[in-house]
Amino acid sequence: MSILPDWRIRELAREGMIEPFEERLVRNAQNAGVISYGLSSFGYDLRCAPEWKVFVNAFNTVVDPKEFDPKGFIDVVSDEIIIPPNSFVLARSVEYLKIPDTVMVVALGKSTYARCGIVANVTPLEPGWEGHVTLEFSNTTPLPAKMYANEGCVQLLFFEGERPEVTYRDRGGKYQGQTGVTLPKL
Secondary structure (H helix, E strand, C coil): CEECCHHHHHHHHHCCCEECCCCCEEEEECCEEEEEEEEECCEEEEEECCEEEEECCCCCCCCCCCCCCHHHEEEEECCEEEECCCCEEEEEEEEEEECCCCEEEEEEECHHHHCCCEEEECCCECCCCEEEEEEEEEECCCCCEEEECCCEEEEEEEEECCCCCCCCCCCCCCCCCECCCCCCCC
């Protein structure tokens, strides 16, 4: 299994792996500085859509993955979001991904946000999975932190190997084909 370079990611994207797809790293959109997104040497920087779920403690809700209570967050549609201190938001990617059966994807936080105390946590995208990526961001600082929609938020690294016996699609994974910000499922 090896990491994929830009030319191989581009080939797979043209076959439908990433939609929409930026063939280069965009740093200056419409003459305004942006947090970069698009194709890089050994990865692809995803963008956040302007849909956010901000965790709040207004109802003393317990975050329980087996009995998830949506009263624990508020929905925000905006090009910017302020993450409260020591808090957490969910978002989704602008891009819809269709991971080939021979590819595994790992996401890492972008340094621009990491240097501001914003930590990204995204579970691996398995062979055969498809959907909008649900993105998790923690503000680890004691200060409010800002994030921007339609700009880079995480970098994807693609690894290609042999096809596994059973892909995510084959086993009917519970997050297959997700759109929007998807909450925990059992």
